[in-house]
Amino acid sequence: MKFVDEFRDASLGRAVAAEILSLVEPGRHYKVMEVCGGHTHSIYKYGVDDLLPANVELVHGPGCPVCVIPMGRVDDGIAIARQPGVIFTCFGDMMRVPGSEGSLLEAKAAGADVRMVYSPLDALRIAKQNPDREVVFFAIGFETTAPSTALTLKRAKAEGVANFSCICSHVTIVPPLRALLESPDLRLDGFIGPGHVATVVGARPFEFIPADYGKPLVVAGFEPLDILQSIVMILRQLAEGRREVENQYARVVPYDGNLRALEVLGEVFELRPHFEWRGLGFISHSGLRLSEAYAELDAELRFEVPGVRVADPKACQCGEVLKGVIKPWECKVFGTACTPERPIGTCMVSSEGACAAYYNFGRFAREREVV
């Protein structure tokens, strides 16, 4: 298939791997963070890390939207789902994320009307089909997903769908990256930037990383050769003493992003002063809420929610995993008490989560053998 097969070509992959080998300095250890959960998934699905020299380490960042949702937000969603007459809609993996008293899936088993949807538009469709019920959409995701929620809210408002509302847990990518870079226990040499977030926001918002922190960032696509090429570009910058934002995924990502999408986001959402991230704590201006013009569709105003901060389970080390301080298999409960079937931490819930990616694609057994 054009534009797919050539990005999965094994012989080309070996050639790029040889180029990577030629760019690394012996004795130097390189840590490169892939920001996006989609990259983490591809890296383990295709064994990209097996093609890297031992001194090039990939660290998994906070780019899985499920993984960063704190327990308190799940509790808020469950509280709304339990209200009489409510149809609560969310993406599939969100249903299994544990709150302090269970998950949305467990709330569904206990009688709440919780339904999985593939898009906010599906949720709006359910609202139109059930005018006598309140339909709430649990919005999660970074700037790639936020336009979909924004357009749905615009459509709901324009069409006067009064029984539709949204509990907004959308987040933005730049503030957590800045928080990570400020973290004293993290040393990184460069970043593989999120390709489809950049389709919306562009590559320009990442310029603070080389400018303020002296690290290269390369926006990358999701095929194995995209990721390998982005590593080459990062290593080449390091070797040449350059620190820049580069766009490996130029076939899709405009440097300035999708201006129409940014305009819609600006109309429908506004930044929260603070938003809690699992494992990372509260980060200023990192979460979105509905703007005043769309307040009538804000489920947090329409329904009573606990809004309580709930501490992560003590055994769970998702925070350290999300910051790249430890590898998933180094967590005390990885693969034992915490598995994709019975997740304790959110990194094990979504297939884009670092722990689930390790577990699902055989890294669990391999790493344990090394130990």
Add this chain to the structure above:
Amino acid sequence: MTPSPAPSYACTGEHCITCSDEGVPMIVLGAARGGLALCADQEGRTHTVETTLLEAAPVGGRVLVHADVAIAALPGELGR
């Protein structure tokens, strides 16, 4: 490069629906009406897709879709 098989309980698609960075390439089958166009993915499944974020979504054109919204026009043939 061959992908590793995913276990039965794992997401079996290219990406989980909740992935913030999912992008599904599709081809536009029908002209947009009210901002919605009929599109098909690589497996031939049809979807109603919001296309208002694009300058144009002509029939036969390729678009990158996330959660039923086209976020970018794709050049050339269908691909990620």
